[in-house]
Amino acid sequence: MIREITLGQYYPADSVLHRLDPRVKLFGTLLYVISLFLFQSFTGYIVATVFLASLIAISHVPVKFMFRGLKAIFILLIFTAVLNMFLTPGRELVSFWKITITIEGLRFAAFMILRLTYLITGSSIMTLTTTPSNLTDGLEKSMRWMNILKVPVHEIAMMMSIALTFIPVLLEETDRIIKAQQARGADFESGNLIHRIRALVPILVPLFVSAFRRANDLALAMESRCYRGGEGRTKMRPLRYERRDIIAYLVLALYIACIITVGILF
Amino acid sequence: MNLISARKLIFEYVRRDKNGDVDGFSRAIDEVDLEISRGDFVAILGPNGSGKSTLAKHLNSLLFPTEGTVFVDGWDTTDAEKIWDIRKSVGMVFQNPENQMIGTIVEEDVAFGPENMGIEPENIKERVKESLTMVEMYDHRKTSPSKLSGGQKQRVAIAGVLAMHPKCIVLDEPTAMLDPVGREEVIRAIRGLNDVENITIILITHNMEEAVFADKIYVMNEGHIVMSGTPKEVFSRVDELRENRLNVPEVTLLAHELAKAGLNIPPGILTRKELCNCLCRS
Amino acid sequence: MSILVNHLDHIYNPGTVFEVKALSDVSFSVDEGEYIGLVGHTGSGKSTLAAHLNGLMKPTGGGIYYNGVDIASEGYNLKELRGHIGLVFQYPEHQLFEEDVFTDVCFGPKNLGLSRTEVEMRAYDALKAVGIDDDHFYVSPFDLSGGEKRRVAIAGVLAMKPEVLILDEPCAGLDPAGRDEILAVADELHDSLGITIILISHSMDDLARHVKRILVMNDGKLVMDGTAREVFSHREELEAMGLAVPEVTAVLADLKKAGIPVRDDLITVEEAAKEILRVFGR
Numbered sequence: 001m002i003r004e005i006t007l008g009q010y011y012p013a014d015s016v017l018h019r020l021d022p023r024v025k026l027f028g029t030l031l032y033v034i035s036l037f038l039f040q041s042f043t044g045y046i047v048a049t050v051f052l053a054s055l056i057a058i059s060h061v062p063v064k065f066m067f068r069g070l071k072a073i074f075i076l077l078i079f080t081a082v083l084n085m086f087l088t089p090g091r092e093l094v095s096f097w098k099i100t101i102t103i104e105g106l107r108f109a110a111f112m113i114l115r116l117t118y119l120i121t122g123s124s125i126m127t128l129t130t131t132p133s134n135l136t137d138g139l140e141k142s143m144r145w146m147n148i149l150k151v152p153v154h155e156i157a158m159m160m161s162i163a164l165t166f167i168p169v170l171l172e173e174t175d176r177i178i179k180a181q182q183a184r185g186a187d188f189e190s191g192n193l194i195h196r197i198r199a200l201v202p203i204l205v206p207l208f209v210s211a212f213r214r215a216n217d218l219a220l221a222m223e224s225r226c227y228r229g230g231e232g233r234t235k236m237r238p239l240r241y242e243r244r245d246i247i248a249y250l251v252l253a254l255y256i257a258c259i260i261t262v263g264i265l266f
Numbered sequence: 267m268n269l270i271s272a273r274k275l276i277f278e279y280v281r282r283d284k285n286g287d288v289d290g291f292s293r294a295i296d297e298v299d300l301e302i303s304r305g306d307f308v309a310i311l312g313p314n315g316s317g318k319s320t321l322a323k324h325l326n327s328l329l330f331p332t333e334g335t336v337f338v339d340g341w342d343t344t345d346a347e348k349i350w351d352i353r354k355s356v357g358m359v360f361q362n363p364e365n366q367m368i369g370t371i372v373e374e375d376v377a378f379g380p381e382n383m384g385i386e387p388e389n390i391k392e393r394v395k396e397s398l399t400m401v402e403m404y405d406h407r408k409t410s411p412s413k414l415s416g417g418q419k420q421r422v423a424i425a426g427v428l429a430m431h432p433k434c435i436v437l438d439e440p441t442a443m444l445d446p447v448g449r450e451e452v453i454r455a456i457r458g459l460n461d462v463e464n465i466t467i468i469l470i471t472h473n474m475e476e477a478v479f480a481d482k483i484y485v486m487n488e489g490h491i492v493m494s495g496t497p498k499e500v501f502s503r504v505d506e507l508r509e510n511r512l513n514v515p516e517v518t519l520l521a522h523e524l525a526k527a528g529l530n531i532p533p534g535i536l537t538r539k540e541l542c543n544c545l546c547r548s
Numbered sequence: 549m550s551i552l553v554n555h556l557d558h559i560y561n562p563g564t565v566f567e568v569k570a571l572s573d574v575s576f577s578v579d580e581g582e583y584i585g586l587v588g589h590t591g592s593g594k595s596t597l598a599a600h601l602n603g604l605m606k607p608t609g610g611g612i613y614y615n616g617v618d619i620a621s622e623g624y625n626l627k628e629l630r631g632h633i634g635l636v637f638q639y640p641e642h643q644l645f646e647e648d649v650f651t652d653v654c655f656g657p658k659n660l661g662l663s664r665t666e667v668e669m670r671a672y673d674a675l676k677a678v679g680i681d682d683d684h685f686y687v688s689p690f691d692l693s694g695g696e697k698r699r700v701a702i703a704g705v706l707a708m709k710p711e712v713l714i715l716d717e718p719c720a721g722l723d724p725a726g727r728d729e730i731l732a733v734a735d736e737l738h739d740s741l742g743i744t745i746i747l748i749s750h751s752m753d754d755l756a757r758h759v760k761r762i763l764v765m766n767d768g769k770l771v772m773d774g775t776a777r778e779v780f781s782h783r784e785e786l787e788a789m790g791l792a793v794p795e796v797t798a799v800l801a802d803l804k805k806a807g808i809p810v811r812d813d814l815i816t817v818e819e820a821a822k823e824i825l826r827v828f829g830r
Contacts, residue, residue: 010370177642184705185630185655202643206645221360234384516753
């Protein structure tokens with residue numbers, strides 16, 4: 001069950017999207033997310049849908065993968081939708097007991113679901129087509145100006161990259177620990193809340209111990225491979241903009257132009 | 267001059283009681299002398315907790331002696347200015363392959379070392395290709411390490427060290443977590459590096475079968491070097507090895523039993539072939 | 549006590565591109581007091597099989613019957629089953645979590661809902677059975693040596709008083725003396741307490757010395773089931789699966805090939821030594 005979380009997982013394939021410079025993808029995702037909140041009409045979503053659908057089509061990633069990320073936030077999605085539905089004031093549609101559903105609420109809830117779905121799917125496209133290290137490279141390079149503000153950009157990027165590498169390892173470990181404690185009769189499914197929280201101790205303690213052991217091992221391995229921070233480090237594949245990246249920026253500009261036009265016209 | 271030489275090496279660590287107060291000092295390594303020449307294949311054997319891993323960490327400045335000295339290629343390992351040269355010269359491969367993978371793709375991981383050394387991109391690519399080819403993992407260069415078997419992961423780790431062009435590789439129980447197939451792969455790769463590339467190998471293990479291929483064996487226990495010699499010499503002292511919580515390969519044990527019963531078999535038989543030839547002649 | 553595994557199948561992700569047949573048509577039975585070895589290369593399905601026997605995974609086809617009852621049936625008490633069929637995972641010391649050794653071992657029996665006295669008595673017996681002394685009872689499990697931790701972890705399952713104990717590579721990562729200690733514990737549990745043991749191991753030498761019957765898994769199928777001697781007589785088939793026969797069996801086979809009239813169906817050093825001495829007239 002734990003392994004189903006795909007957010008931040010890379011899907012190896014050979015597509016234009018995979019080959020794009022991570023900076024383009026980061027910037028593009030940012031613009032796309034902002035665009036989702038710019039328009040208030042369904043027509044705007046048609047543009048976003050066309051954009052999203054064409055990205056999925058050229059990404060060579062099975063559609064199923066895209067939507068797997070949604071499963072994890074399904075509850076959140078429903079929750080937000082319901083809240084919006086009931087709490088938005090406006091023309092009354094249905095009313096029973098103390099609850100009133102308004103037309104505006106319904107409309108707002110629909111927007112919310114669409115926005116969140118598009119947001120998650122859009123960012124999934126980025127993570128699915130970009131290796132974690134590429135992603136952090138991109139972040140590191142586009143955030144470099146923050147060095148002036150004494151923000152340790154390289155360190156943060158390195159931390160992110162390590163975290164991303166170790167997430168699957170630790171998830172697998174968690175799975176193993178759960179099974180092993182179950183074999184000792186542990187019960188994670190019954191009892192009241194306090195009982196269930198206490199039942200987590202036999203999982204969390206070994207997990208922390210293991211995470212520290214791994215961290216220690218990794219630190220030693222990095223040190224013995226001459227790691228000493230970002231200074232003086234080179235890259236096997238330094239990021240360099242290619243023609244396709246310029247084209248991608250143009251496509252992005254076109255998308256934004258469409259969104260704004262739609263926003264003004266409708 | 268020898269590539270590595272340790273003289274009267276002592277390493278102590280602070281022991282603490284339950285409240286975290288200093289309780290005393292424990293000696294993990296006690297007056298160890300070690301000489302390793304270029305191109306050697308050295309095995310360091312010892313039971314769990316004998317200090318062999320601690321010793322290994324002294325060889326590339328991950329730990330520093332409490333007393334005594336360690337020289338690598340003429341450099342004192344405590345010399346802060348030479349620390350990166352030392353780490354470049356002596357590469358380390360650790361026990362758990364999962365915990366030493368830094369890249370999300372095989373070739374990225376192998377490139378990590380050279381990148382840290384500030385090598386030019388084109389040169390890094392060459393080194394990555396060459397190192398992965400040496401351990402027969404080039405075909406997997408685009409794979410995610412999590413999709414590899416234990417033996418493959420460990421070979422990638424070796425490639426990661428090779429890409430730094432070390433003079434010596436220290437392997438700290440590299441096969442302890444692997445199945446027999448993975449073990450075989452790793453040992454074959456290590457022997458290849460020693461035979462073909464003439465890289466000095468220091469293999470730390472408690473698997474007796476792996477030490478058979480070494481030029482020289484050191485046996486450690488409780489912080490001391492208690493035995494040393496060629497595999498033949500060391501493995502002929504069956505009882506002494508057992509006292510040190512070790513054992514001998516099964517074949518050596520069989521030969522030992524036969525010799526004890528009066529058959530004319532020389533001590534220190536290491537392989538099936540040797541034993542067979544020996545018995546066929548008598 | 550009896551376990552019947554009947555045409556057991558397990559398919560991961562059925563109906564998708566990721567479909568993997570982890571177990572396919574596995575059938576065998578285990579009787580009271582047996583000492584069984586389970587071998588197979590990594591990914592052959594032996595760990596999946598062990599998880600099924602413990603009710604941690606549900607079969608996608610076929611079934612497992614414990615004392616005649618299908619353990620996958622609706623409302624079957626799996627917790628109780630896990631008390632009867634104990635499973636010790638690889639590196640079980642990684643699951644230790646309590647403040648002291650004794651409390652940790654109490655975890656299993658406590659989960660069975662026993663009275664406090666019963667829980668403590670079982671923990672005491674279990675710790676004694678694996679050879680942990682009283683003065684270690686109240687230290688933190690994290691302060692023990694590797695071998696001790698492993699034994700405490702085994703005690704944690706043993707305290708549930710299982711009739712069957714499945715040990716998944718209990719010796720992994722231990723030095724030769726540590727391996728012998730763990731296997732001696734397994735022998736003791738079998739011989740004195742009459743516990744049925746299923747030992748998963750990669751070491752054919754260990755299996756030859758300890759178990760009576762061997763199950764061989766390959767690609768999710770049970771391909772051999774017989775006495776250790778029978779199984780090890782299929783050297784070529786085992787080698788084709790990436791497995792081996794005990795070293796001494798291989799020695800005897802080599803000798804036979806070289807024209808020395810020895811039996812080649814012996815599997816331990818003692819037997820082999822005796823046989824060679826017989827032929828050489830000593």
